[in-house]
Amino acid sequence: MAVQTAAPTTPSVDLGPAAGLSCRECGERFPLGPVFACEHCFGPLEVAYDLPAGDPEELRKRIEAGPANIWRYAPLLPVPADVADKPNLNPGWTPLVKADNLARELGVTGGLYVKDDSGNPTHSFKDRVVAQALEAARAFGFTTLSCSSTGNLAGAVGAAAARAGFRSCVFIPHDLEQGKVVMAAVYGGDLVGIEGTYDDVNRFCSELIGDPLGEGWGFVNVNLRPYYAEGSKTLAYEICEQLGWRLPDQLVVPIASGSQLTKIDKGLQELIRLGLVEDRPYRIFGAQAQGCSPVSAAFKAGHDVVRPQKPNTIAKSLAIGNPADGPYVLDIARRTGGAVEDVDDEQIVDAIKLLARTEGVFAETAGGVTVGVTRKLIENGLLDPSLTTVVLNTGDGLKTLDAVAPTTGPTATIRPSLDAFRDAGLAH
Numbered sequence: 001m002a003v004q005t006a007a008p009t010t011p012s013v014d015l016g017p018a019a020g021l022s023c024r025e026c027g028e029r030f031p032l033g034p035v036f037a038c039e040h041c042f043g044p045l046e047v048a049y050d051l052p053a054g055d056p057e058e059l060r061k062r063i064e065a066g067p068a069n070i071w072r073y074a075p076l077l078p079v080p081a082d083v084a085d086k087p088n089l090n091p092g093w094t095p096l097v098k099a100d101n102l103a104r105e106l107g108v109t110g111g112l113y114v115k116d117d118s119g120n121p122t123h124s125f126k127d128r129v130v131a132q133a134l135e136a137a138r139a140f141g142f143t144t145l146s147c148s149s150t151g152n153l154a155g156a157v158g159a160a161a162a163r164a165g166f167r168s169c170v171f172i173p174h175d176l177e178q179g180k181v182v183m184a185a186v187y188g189g190d191l192v193g194i195e196g197t198y199d200d201v202n203r204f205c206s207e208l209i210g211d212p213l214g215e216g217w218g219f220v221n222v223n224l225r226p227y228y229a230e231g232s233k234t235l236a237y238e239i240c241e242q243l244g245w246r247l248p249d250q251l252v253v254p255i256a257s258g259s260q261l262t263k264i265d266k267g268l269q270e271l272i273r274l275g276l277v278e279d280r281p282y283r284i285f286g287a288q289a290q291g292c293s294p295v296s297a298a299f300k301a302g303h304d305v306v307r308p309q310k311p312n313t314i315a316k317s318l319a320i321g322n323p324a325d326g327p328y329v330l331d332i333a334r335r336t337g338g339a340v341e342d343v344d345d346e347q348i349v350d351a352i353k354l355l356a357r358t359e360g361v362f363a364e365t366a367g368g369v370t371v372g373v374t375r376k377l378i379e380n381g382l383l384d385p386s387l388t389t390v391v392l393n394t395g396d397g398l399k400t401l402d403a404v405a406p407t408t409g410p411t412a413t414i415r416p417s418l419d420a421f422r423d424a425g426l427a428h
């Protein structure tokens, strides 16, 4: 893989409280720039901050007075202070649904919530991460936004680029759901289907970055990955604020590359460090589809390394066979007393229908994975139903109709007459 390492100096870049990049392996610090790997040990880089010091009550008030989107947390994100005035999609502040019906069905007594990210501008959580990458792209002078995508990211990049006046060219596996392909194409950027899996697409993009063909391109999840990843912290911030500035006891989070799960943990740690929430234990659980469960397999085997798999599942948004953040997910699940579990395609479809039937929330397959895994974790005693639990739904069911269409449809199709309706036996 072509790896770009940190340039010695980058002209001063205003990304708010972001003070630099640090290597997650060796801790080496680098200036802010479009780089993602440490030049000494090739470890992944992440954003390091000068976070606001001072009275937590004042910071809490400042956040609460902010806009009803992710920019209320701008003081904790790698974005300039005037970010809300720039053209972007303003995602976030999605509902935290108190899921009492689902709780009854699953036997959860400690309070069950669904963080429903289906209502974001392009109907998945990916708008949160792309919004950060867009600000980094602006700061570093890129003119084209790009990505390797399992589907949702392509749409989020296409839409953000359209709004902000960037060119976009995004790459997806050629065999995605129609809902994802159409959404990725409709915003007018270039969309390229690659004959291969997501892991092939990602490898191709890494080559493109190292080639003159990709010069001037900001790949949101490759050379802008440190900034992109920070967007997932906003899920942690919102969940805690919506619970009344309180940590949940347990969270169930989907895993594709594992980035979201690791940054939710980072976001919770920051809230504790800033005094915005009381410090008490929380458990993070990871959820995968059985047809692409490299992290779950490693967790169950007690391994620290993740062995790549070739994905075969209806949960295509999570179908990353070689997840970059897999080892960090294992650390977090073990450190917090959580676990990583997986469910098969049939259980995913059942869980999508269960959530829809109990709460009126139509999740994409990734939401079927988290709800299905929650049920399984309760059954095998790993998740405590007497504790406050938040389950993430990261995308909209309208994008993955193929998953439920074969087993969902009209109860009856009749002639427009009362007799025909009576005969159908539906009048109660």
Ligand SMILES: *Cc1c(COP(=O)(O)O)cnc(C)c1O
Pocket: 124, 125, 126, 152, 153, 254, 255, 256, 257, 258, 259, 260, 261, 317, 318, 364, 366, 394, 395
């Ligand atoms: C991308 C994605 C995720 C999580 O991805 P990570 O790579 O683990 O951060 C979860 N749900 C949906 C619907 C996604 O599109």
